[in-house]
Amino acid sequence: MKPVIGITMGDAAGIGPEIIVKALKDVSIYEQCKPIVIGDAKILARANQITKSELTIRSISNVQEAVSRHGTIDCINMDLLPPDLPFGKVSAIAGDAAFQFLSHAVELAKKGDIQAICTAPLSKEALHKGGHMYPGHTEILADLTGTEDYAMMLSSPKLKVIHITTHVGLIKAIEMINPERTYKVIKLAHETLTKAGKENPSIAVCGINPHAGENGLFGNGEEEEKLIPGIRKAQLEGINVSSPHPADTLFFRAVRGDFDIVVACYHDQGHAPVKVLGLEAGVNITVGLKGGIIRTSVDHGTAFDIAGKNFADERSMIEAIRVAVELAPKS
Structure with a gap:
């Protein structure tokens, strides 16, 4: 029916x-x-x-x-x-x-x-x-x-993005990111794509800072404190997720087909790349509703x-x- x-x-x-x-x-x-x-x-x-x-x-x-x-x-x-x-x-x-x-x-x-x-x-x-x-x-x-535990996901024919934070200011967004929230969003991405028929989806997480912090050169260790523990927890469960990537190249790689979905840390980090691909093709999905x-x-x-x-x-x-x-x- x-x-x-x-x-x-x-x-x-x-x-x-x-x-x-x-x-x-x-x-x-x-x-x-x-x-x-x-x-x-x-x-x-x-x-x-x-x-x-x-x-x-x-x-x-x-x-x-x-x-x-x-x-x-x-x-x-x-x-x-x-x-x-x-x-x-x-x-x-x-x-x-x-x-x-x-x-x-x-x-x-x-x-x-x-x-x-x-x-x-x-x-x-x-x-x-x-x-x-x-x-x-x-x-x-x-x-x-x-x-x-919910998240905003954007979908277009060439790119899928899920967000750790959404409608808050940038400073507040960074404050809100923590290992457990990172883990939960990765898990929601995995479950959503698996239910849609994608076997072992490949998930990539954006860094918070330029060049994903570049080993402490940029920022104050936010990747190590807020992202990596959540990523490791997901990896221990067998989820195919990789360490924080520099956002300036990650979206290009995802569009190329290297990854099935990108985890963005804040609103504009995820929205801007999808919208550059065309407003007419983008779809917003709320993931994880009871x-x-x-x-x-x-x-x-x-x-x-x-x-x-x-x-x-x-x-x-x-x-x-x-x-x-x-x-x-x-x-």
Whole structure:
């Protein structure tokens, strides 16, 4: 049976509704899964007009009512937004709605009504204005599922990256890295790729400092203190992971095929190389959620500057849905 993929609208003042409508014009999505949008039907209808689509927006109250037919978008209509919500404006109402869409998707996933969650982007500023003080999707999902050991993974056709830290400042990120966290992220990377069918995946860890510290020449021994003990613990369990590598050459080597996944120490160290390869190909995955909940997302932001103008590129959304299908439980 085709998995049911719940697609959350994200911040409706951004490009989320547009890229969802554009993505669901692709008949191949319906050949792979049963997509259901969790959001606001009237906002989707507006996006349908903006993108000059001829799709039917069908308002439903639960998953069982979905028809899952190309040409029709099934939307669990939470009706939380005004019809004239301004484009490109940070607002508390849009931030709160984005949170409510995601929260409902998590409840559906817990019940088994949907097999994976695929998220359109939200605005962190709007989220906070709406009263939800989270750094982003990943942390919301961890809180709603009671998950402590999780990580953000980015996937593109040529490169996979998993992060030890994500949405914190650089100084704080380095403070947060420790051997146990390093070990847990390596283990999550190994388990995720193994479940996806990769036998004995090769994992490489980025150094924190330039040239991975170069034997103490750069930094204050962070690699030896924070990374290497965690790497050794994973190696003792038979995980195929190698010592800290200089980040300036590691990503080139991974793209070349030397490694299956790279462990990045902080947000920009991992995000920048993936995004250089193309925003349209990147997919964000939350790894390790309790209950085996699968979540994928586009690897770009709300793009407030182009919202409502029909300029948004849907390719990352299409890839995110396809990755959700790939990782969703098959039984």
